[in-house]
């Protein structure tokens with residue numbers, strides 16, 4: 001068995017079909033192999049920005065491992081990859097019992113991003129109505145639809161957010177300075193991204209945008225993924241220590257903040273990567289607009305109190321005690337930051353209360369982070 005293919009540009013898609021381009025080759029963040037028609041491909045995000053490796057996933061357990069270890073990450077993308085994981089599992093056993101077991105296993109790989117549970121639920125809704133003999137084909141079809149819809153939604157989010165950037169750019173000369181936290185770009189979704197989609201659109205339309213990229217300790221998704229994405233696309237950006245945000249806001253160097261999210265309550269509370277709450281507090285204190293970009297698949301309509309009800313993932317303390325980087329010889333290595341014997345706590349997400357959120361940018365439009373605001377855009381869920 002040869003589950004991992006080294007990076008090679010074998011998945012060439014007709015130019016311009018997808019937004020994400022790496023060295024002029026168009027990609028999505030997850031795809032089914034064109035030759036065998038069933039194996040699932042992702043970029044190994046634990047290797048970025050140092051190396052661009054494609055992983056070929058052929059079994060349920062490889063998918064579960066990829067999600068847990070954050071080879072794939074970002075709320076919409078883990079939902080899409082888990083959907084394909086169920087398709088892979090059904091290739092081995094498409095009985096009712098196996099399907100329910102495999103779905104539960106995949107849904108439990110990470111707790112906070114609600115897109116994961118949503119995608120598995122959606123797969124089961126269709127597959128429970130499908131006879132076992134037809135389930136594999138139905139599963140690939142449904143996973144493909146989830147991916148296609150994610151792309152459409154993110155592009156729409158981009159258009160909605162673009163209006164905000166255009167409005168700032170029209171007010172005065174000079175760059176529009178946008179701060180973001182973690183990575184909510186195309187590598188966190190199937191394509192486009194959520195928080196970064198408006199930024200890419202603004203850049204492509206010739207608007208002068210500059211992004212303050214929070215490094216996003218402990219796993220540094222900002223420094224390693226957002227900076228990489230923006231750099232590939234030619235978007236001006238500056239990586240900052242997470243603690244620098246408040247200072248920059250106090251000195252008028254931030255026009256707006258846009259972040260993604262892993263789960264939004266029906267009342268507009270926002271769970272996102274740890275540290276987002278502190279950015280929202282600083283933005284509130286300095287009158288800086290704080291926007292959250294999300295597809296509706298990230299809304300958890302069943303809960304109202306984010307602080308009490310959103311499960312917060314606790315990850316290994318080693319992500320705090322150690323840091324990975326490239327040494328001067330070019331080797332990627334991890335080094336210890338803390339004294340021997342010091343322990344570390346690592347809550348991976350926090351909740352920003354709705355009162356600190358200027359508004360939500362969704363595929364259906366922008367709205368206040370309130371139950372009424374969400375209800376106006378998505379009346380069918382209420």
Ligand SMILES: CSC[C@@H](O)[C@@H](O)C(=O)COP(=O)(O)O
Pocket residue numbers: 073074075076113181182183184185188189193194195221259260261262272273348
């Ligand atoms: C479009 S991705 C939105 C969020 O999922 C993102 O901001 C985030 O917090 C990702 O966390 P991660 O732990 O890297 O999966």
